[in-house]
Every structure is written in structure tokens, then in C-alpha cells.
Amino acid sequence: MRIGRLITVYSVLGVIILAFSASMIFSFNNLRKYEQLARNELTDTTWILAQAEVELIRFLYVLDLYMYAEPPVVSKEDVIEHMEIFWSRLPLFLEGREGRRLARIGDAQETARRALETLARLEPVLTGLDRSDVGEYQAARAELHGLLAPLKRTLIDARQWQDAADNIRTERLDRIYAELIIASIGILVSSACLALMLLHEIRLAHRAQSAEKRALLQLSEAIESFSDAFSLFDKDDRLVMCNQRFREMYASVDELLKPGVKFETLIRARIEKGHVPEAVGREEEWIQMRMRRHRNPSDDFEILQRDGCWFRISERRTKDGGCVCIWTDITAMKQRQQDLAEQQRRADSANRAKTDFLLTMSHELRTPLNAIMGFSEVMKQEMRGPLGSSQYVEYANDIYQSARHLLAVINNLLDISRIEAGRMELDEHAVAIGEEVEKALRLLEDEASAVDVSLVRAVDKDLPLLLGDPHKIQQIVINLAGNAIRYMQGGGRVVISAFRDGEGGIVLCVEDDGQGMSEEDVQRVISPFVRLSNPLVRQQDGTGLGLPLVKALVELHGGKFELTSTPGEGTVAVAHFPCERVLGDGPAMAGGGLAGPH
Amino acid sequence: MSSRSACSLAAALLAVLLLGPPAAAPAAALAEPEGRVILTVSGKIRNRNGGADARFDRAMLERIGEQDLRTTTPWTDGKQTFRGVLVRDLLAAVGAWGDTVHAIAINDYSYRIPVSDFDAYPVILASRMNGELLRIREKGPLWIIYPRDEFPELREKAVEPRMVWQVRALVIE
Numbered sequence: 071m072r073i074g075r076l077i078t079v080y081s082v083l084g085v086i087i088l089a090f091s092a093s094m095i096f097s098f099n100n101l102r103k104y105e106q107l108a109r110n111e112l113t114d115t116t117w118i119l120a121q122a123e124v125e126l127i128r129f130l131y132v133l134d135l136y137m138y139a140e141p142p143v144v145s146k147e148d149v150i151e152h153m154e155i156f157w158s159r160l161p162l163f164l165e166g167r168e169g170r171r172l173a174r175i176g177d178a179q180e181t182a183r184r185a186l187e188t189l190a191r192l193e194p195v196l197t198g199l200d201r202s203d204v205g206e207y208q209a210a211r212a213e214l215h216g217l218l219a220p221l222k223r224t225l226i227d228a229r230q231w232q233d234a235a236d237n238i239r240t241e242r243l244d245r246i247y248a249e250l251i252i253a254s255i256g257i258l259v260s261s262a263c264l265a266l267m268l269l270h271e272i273r274l275a276h277r278a279q280s281a282e283k284r285a286l287l288q289l290s291e292a293i294e295s296f297s298d299a300f301s302l303f304d305k306d307d308r309l310v311m312c313n314q315r316f317r318e319m320y321a322s323v324d325e326l327l328k329p330g331v332k333f334e335t336l337i338r339a340r341i342e343k344g345h346v347p348e349a350v351g352r353e354e355e356w357i358q359m360r361m362r363r364h365r366n367p368s369d370d371f372e373i374l375q376r377d378g379c380w381f382r383i384s385e386r387r388t389k390d391g392g393c394v395c396i397w398t399d400i401t402a403m404k405q406r407q408q409d410l411a412e413q414q415r416r417a418d419s420a421n422r423a424k425t426d427f428l429l430t431m432s433h434e435l436r437t438p439l440n441a442i443m444g445f446s447e448v449m450k451q452e453m454r455g456p457l458g459s460s461q462y463v464e465y466a467n468d469i470y471q472s473a474r475h476l477l478a479v480i481n482n483l484l485d486i487s488r489i490e491a492g493r494m495e496l497d498e499h500a501v502a503i504g505e506e507v508e509k510a511l512r513l514l515e516d517e518a519s520a521v522d523v524s525l526v527r528a529v530d531k532d533l534p535l536l537l538g539d540p541h542k543i544q545q546i547v548i549n550l551a552g553n554a555i556r557y558m559q560g561g562g563r564v565v566i567s568a569f570r571d572g573e574g575g576i577v578l579c580v581e582d583d584g585q586g587m588s589e590e591d592v593q594r595v596i597s598p599f600v601r602l603s604n605p606l607v608r609q610q611d612g613t614g615l616g617l618p619l620v621k622a623l624v625e626l627h628g629g630k631f632e633l634t635s636t637p638g639e640g641t642v643a644v645a646h647f648p649c650e651r652v653l654g655d656g657p658a659m660a661g662g663g664l665a666g667p668h
Numbered sequence: 669m670s671s672r673s674a675c676s677l678a679a680a681l682l683a684v685l686l687l688g689p690p691a692a693a694p695a696a697a698l699a700e701p702e703g704r705v706i707l708t709v710s711g712k713i714r715n716r717n718g719g720a721d722a723r724f725d726r727a728m729l730e731r732i733g734e735q736d737l738r739t740t741t742p743w744t745d746g747k748q749t750f751r752g753v754l755v756r757d758l759l760a761a762v763g764a765w766g767d768t769v770h771a772i773a774i775n776d777y778s779y780r781i782p783v784s785d786f787d788a789y790p791v792i793l794a795s796r797m798n799g800e801l802l803r804i805r806e807k808g809p810l811w812i813i814y815p816r817d818e819f820p821e822l823r824e825k826a827v828e829p830r831m832v833w834q835v836r837a838l839v840i841e
Contacts, residue, residue: 125775154804155775158834161806166743 076271083264090256097249104239104246116232118168119178119225122159126221129156130214137207146199153189153196160186176227181220188213298398305391307333319397334361345376364393372400380404425491432484439477446470482615489622496539496626500653503568503576504529506540510547511566514555522561525551529568535653536576542623546578549616550643554582574649581642587635596621596633620645627651698762701725706809711770711840714763722762726795729753732761737792739817742828750813752794755786759840766840771812771832774804780841781812781830789815789822793835807833
């Protein structure tokens with residue numbers, strides 16, 4: 071933009087100077103022409119006319135002397151010679167340069183022609199003239215004398231013509247001088263403008279240059295201060311610049327490290343000195359691989375040095391075909407990565423041991439528990455005869471209830487352990503959610519009515535079938551609704567709903583109007599083996615495994631579990647089953663689908 | 669025309685040719701004019717035929733050797749063929765050793781011409797124009813003609829007054 075404007079301005083100035091110069095040259099040429107013209111006309115024309123007049127007078131004088139001088143001083147040859155001389159002046163009026171000029175002045179040429187005629191007529195008279203021929207002499211002399219007046223007239227005419235021409239010429243000369251002055255001023259002003267602009271340009275260029283130098287200095291200082299090693303190679307792969315860190319890295323090949331050295335030369339020198347362990351034994355192959363990467367840099371890569379340091383090498387092509395190489399020391403990061411991996415390995419191994427232990431333990435615990443439950447049930451129903459005291463029956467009932475609870479805890483624990491160990495598999499069927507919800511709630515009715523909690527069913531009638539494990543879905547409902555009942559204080563209601571969400575999946579939702587939880591507690595209860603520290607609920611039994619198990623079961627179905635709660639208002643537990651698990655769009659028929667629930 | 673005068677002219681020319689500068693040439697007598705004298709050369713000359721002068725009639729000039737020169741002049745229309753002796757030959761014939769030739773016309777007009785003009789250019793002292801002898805009325809009998817057409821620099825204004833017509837005498841200064 072600026073360059074374009076500058077070129078325009080310079081071109082305009084150049085054209086102006088050229089135009090003025092051309093005008094000046096033209097004016098000088100005219101000046102020269104007019105001056106020469108003036109010189110020619112002033113001298114030659116008047117000179118010729120005056121000379122003719124003079125020669126005529128001299129001729130008459132010699133003629134008179136010839137006739138009357140006593141003793142005679144001139145011969146007739148002298149008379150003829152002077153006639154000839156006068157004669158020789160007359161053709162000058164008619165031909166040549168002066169002839170052409172005199173053609174324009176009065177009747178100069180006419181005068182000359184008449185004089186020539188007269189001379190031609192008088193020539194024989196004068197040739198034969200004798201001092202005694204007074205009559206002929208007088209006639210001839212009168213005729214010759216008659217030529218003087220027209221000659222004089224011509225001279226005056228020429229003089230006047232000359233003056234007029236002079237005036238015109240003077241005007242023209244004045245104009246030319248004015249033109250010359252204007253052109254000179256024009257050239258002066260344009261040149262001054264040009265010089266000023268050039269000066270300005272030079273200053274700008276100088277300023278830009280120093281700014282560039284400063285920027286370069288700043289850049290190189292910034293590059294020097296990098297903690298990473300930095301180097302820049304040009305499009306011919308020759309070193310342009312590098313920082314101190316880079317020089318330290320290549321200290322072993324220090325003598326090569328000068329601008330202009332080829333990248334490949336540097337790499338080869340380093341490999342030859344054995345700085346890269348992974349290249350040992352396959353140097354050429356490694357160098358080829360390294361050069362390929364250097365020529366087409368894509369992702370960063372890591373390299374282990376002989377001294378055990380790890381570096382991440384990042385190479386990028388610049389716009390002009392060069393290459394920027396940055397070496398970052400990642401030894402510390404590598405070390406941390408290794409430590410973390412080790413820790414993770416250990417933690418995984420411990421977790422596996424725990425899970426194995428829990429699985430084994432659960433089995434071991436369940437076997438005696440079956441005996442306790444079976445026999446306590448036989449006892450409380452007095453199958454084999456009365457126990458004697460009604461208190462025994464009550465005790466037997468307590469034993470049975472405790473054992474059942476313990477079994478539930480162990481089952482949950484077993485399930486979680488299985489899931490964690492990846493040993494839980496779904497027994498998939500086409501499930502009608504409503505039926506499973508109903509089955510689950512039937513098991514909870516007694517518990518709910520005991521604490522004055524009403525269970526509200528709000529399952530969508532048109533809900534399609536879900537591909538899932540019916541027992542697990544029941545388990546989800548029992549756990550969620552059971553939890554809600556257990557944590558209600560002094561009655562309330564629990565709403566169990568199921569409906570389709572906007573994405574085509576099925577949502578199972580359990581909502582209570584109990585005391586609710588803080589955000590912090592919500593996070594805690596979802597984690598395994600955690601129970602709320604709320605003193606109000608501590609009195610309630612529970613393993614703290616319910617919600618984590620629900621979460622795991624939902625996730626086993628490929629779904630998502632969310633728990634939201636507001637202290638004092640209630641808790642909402644939501645299980646999303648994805649649309650992939652929804653079978654068709656038709657309403658679920660009881661016992662329909664792929665298979666009935668077990 | 670005697671064989672003696674031819675011999676002395678030849679001797680003079682030979683002396684000029686062999687001995688270099690005219691200053692070093694010995695004086696030699698010129699032939700006496702037999703016809704009417706049309707040119708008198710005086711001043712710094714070595715060869716004379718009448719007291720202090722070298723006088724020439726038309727025949728003597730013709731014997732020096734004439735040549736044609738076709739050119740325009742400011743005072744005539746169109747190209748004319750002039751014929752006459754080369755001024756430099758004439759100067760050699762009289763053993764001239766000056767720097768300037770002062771040309772004097774019949775009407776006493778005169779003009780000083782540097783000798784270098786005659787060395788540099790084939791300037792002639794024309795006695796004929798288009799084959800005809802020049803009469804006084806035709807600016808004769810002798811007219812200094814410069815080869816203006818052949819050498820553009822001779823068209824300068826300053827050269828014009830050197831083309832003296834009606835020449836009757838040359839004074840070498």
C-alpha cells in the first residue's frame with residue numbers, strides 16, 4: 071500500500087522533472103536559434119545593402135574622376151573594375167540566403183533587377199567612354215545616380231523590417247527566458263521534493279533497520295533464555311542459530327557447532343560418539359530414520375541419552391522451508407510417570423487381592439448362614455414341635471431376621487466384588503420395567519407401612535421393553551426404594567416412576583421427600599463402603615453398599631446413574647438406560663418380549 | 669612558359685617535400701608572370717619573383733595544379749562546381765611560413781584566415797565556376813571556396829567571412 075503510493079509519488083515527480091527538463095532543452099534550443107537569427111540578419115542583410123550602396127558611390131566617384139581629374143588619375147580600366155564590383159553586389163539581392171531574405175523586404179529585388187538592367191545597358195557605353203564624350207557621360211551618370219535613392223530606400227526598409235522582426239524576437243526571447251525561469255524553478259522545487267522524500271525514506275529505512283536489529287537482539291536473548299535447547303536450520307538444512315542450552319547438549323561435537331553446519335553432520339557426529347543408546351549397533355538405520363523424521367516432522371518424539379536423560383524433540387517446518395528444533399528435558403517427567411505406573415500397579419494388585427479375599431470370604435460366610443437361616447426358620451415356625459416359651463419363638467425370629475440381613479449384606483458385597491473383578495455378567499431378557507418395579511415394591515410393602523411411608527407407582531403405561539437383567543433391575547429398585555424408606559423420618563412418600571427420555575432411552579426414577587443430603591454426602595454415598603455420618607441415620611442398618619451397587623448395576627447395563635439431593639426437601643435417584651437397550655417402540659406386554667421374567 | 673620556370677618550381681616543391689618545414693627550405697626564385705597579374709602574395713614567403721612579392725598570372729596558378737570542388741555557398745542557389753588551385757599548394761609554392769593569411773579583395777575588403785584551415789581542409793582559390801572563368805561581377809577573379817558540404821563544421825557562421833571573393837592579394841603574416 072505504502073510502496074504503491076511511494077512509487078506513484080516518485081513517478082509523478084520524475085515525470086514533472088522530465089517535463090521541465092524537456093521544456094528547458096526546447097527553450098534553450100529556441101534561444102540559440104533566435105540569437106543566431108538575430109546575428110545573421112543584423113549583420114549580413116544590412117551589410118550587403120550598405121556595401122552595394124558604397125560600391126555604387128565609389129563607382130560614381132571613380133567615373134567622375136576619370137572624366138574630370140587633371141591630370142587624369144584613374145584609367146578606364148579602373149572605371150570598369152568599379153562597375154564590375156558594384157555589379158557583383160547585385161546578384162546577392164536575388165540569390166543565396168540573403169536573396170531569400172530580401173525577397174520579403176519592400177522592393178529590394180526589384181531595385182536590384184533594375185540596377186542590373188541599367189548596368190547591362192550602360193556597359194557598352196562605359197566601355198567605349200572617352201573623356202570627350204561628356205553628353206554620354208552625363209546621361210549615364212544621371213541614370214546611375216538614379217539607382218542611389220531606391221538603394222537607400224531598400225536599406226531603410228530593411229532596417230525597419232529588421233526592427234519589427236527584432237521586436238517580435240525580443241518578445242519571443244522574453245517568453246523563452248520566462249519559460250526557462252519557470253522550468254528552472256520547477257526542476258528546483260521537484261528536485262527538492264525528491265531529495266526531501268529520499269531523505270525521509272532513508273531515515274525511515276534507517277529506523278526500520280535499527281528496530282529490526284533490536285527485535286532480532288530481543289529474539290536471540292529470548293531464545294538464549296529458553297530452558298529448552300533451541301536450534302534453527304535453513305531450507306538447505308544448515309544451522310542458522312542455536313541457544314546456549316543447545317550448545318551444551320552438543321558440547322561433545324563443539325568444534326562442528328558453527329552456523330552453516332548441516333543437520334546430518336551434527337547427528338552423525340553425535341551418533342559416532344555413541345550419545346544415543348538406542349542407535350548403538352544400528353547407527354546407519356537410526357540416522358536414516360532420524361533424517362526422515364527431520365525432513366517430515368509430524369509428532370514429537372522422545373529420545374534417551376547415554377547419560378540417562380530423556381528428551382522430547384519437537385521439530386516444525388518454518389514457512390520458508392527451514393526447520394525449528396526444540397529439545398525439552400523430560401527426565402523428571404519420565405521419572406514421575408514411572409513412579410506413578412509403579413504405584414498404579416501396586417494399587418491394582420492390592421485391589422485384586424482384596425476382591426479375591428472378599429469373594430472367598432462371602433462364599434465362606436454364606437454357607438454357615440444358610441444353615442443358621444434354615445434352622446432358625448424351622449424353629450420360629452415350630453415345625454418340629456413347640457419351643458416352650460413364646461420368647462424362644464421371638465428369639466428364633468430375631469436370629470432369622472439378622473441372618474437374612476447379613477445374607478443381603480453379603481450378597482451385595484459379593485455382587486460389588488464380582489463387578490469390580492469383572493465377573494458379573496448380565497442374564498439378558500426383554501424386561502417389562504413395570505412388572506419388575508411391582509415385584510420389587512411388593513417385597514418392600516411391609517417395611518414401608520411399618521414406618522408409615524407410602525410407595526407411589528408412576529410407571530408409564532406405554533413403556534417399551536428393555537433388554538436387561540430382570541433380577542438386577544429388581545435389585546436396583548429394591549436398593550433405591552429401600553434406601554429411601556430407611557432414611558425417611560416419621561413417614562412420607564416415595565415415588566417410583568419410569569418413562570422415556572428425550573434421547574429414546576428409559577429412565578427409572580426414585581424420588582422421596584425425606585431429609586435429603588448435602589452435595590458432599592451425595593458424592594460420598596456413591597463410593598463403596600461409605601455411610602453417612604448423620605447421627606439420625608446411623609441407627610438404621612445398612613452396609614453402605616446399596617448405592618455403589620446400584621451405580622455399578624446401571625453401568626453394567628451401559629446406563630448412567632445420577633443422585634441429586636437437597637437437604638430438607640428430598641432425594642432423587644435416576645437410572646438412565648440407553649436407547650440401544652430399548653426394544654421396539656410398542657408398549658411392554660406383561661410377560662411378553664423375548665422371555666418372561668424369572 | 670619556359671622549361672626553366674618549370675624546373676625551378678619543381679625544385680621548390682622538392683625542397684619543401686624533402687626538407688620538411690618551409691622555414692628550413694632555401695629560397696628559390698619563382699617564374700616571372702607573363703600574362704596579367706591577378707594575385708600578389710607577400711609577407712612571410714621565401715619564393716618571390718618581383719622584389720618582395722610573388723606575383724601570379726592565371727597560367728602560373730593553373731600550373732600549380734587545379735582541382736574541382738563541388739559545394740553550395742551562402743550567396744548562390746544550389747550546388748556549384750568550382751575549380752582552382754589548393755591554397756595549401758599555393759602557400760607551398762611561395763614557401764609561406766606564417767600562421768595567418770591576410771586575404772585582400774579588389775575593393776580593399778580584407779580578412780585574416782588561420783593557415784591551419786588550409787592544412788585541415790582542401791580549400792581552393794577558385795578561378796572558375798561551372799567551367800566558366802569568374803569575372804569580377806561574378807566575384808572573380810579569385811574566390812576562396814571552403815568545402816562546406818563535405819565538412820559540416822565549415823557551415824559555421826564564423827567560416828563565412830573567410831570565403832573572401834574578388835581576392836587580389838594574400839599577405840602571409
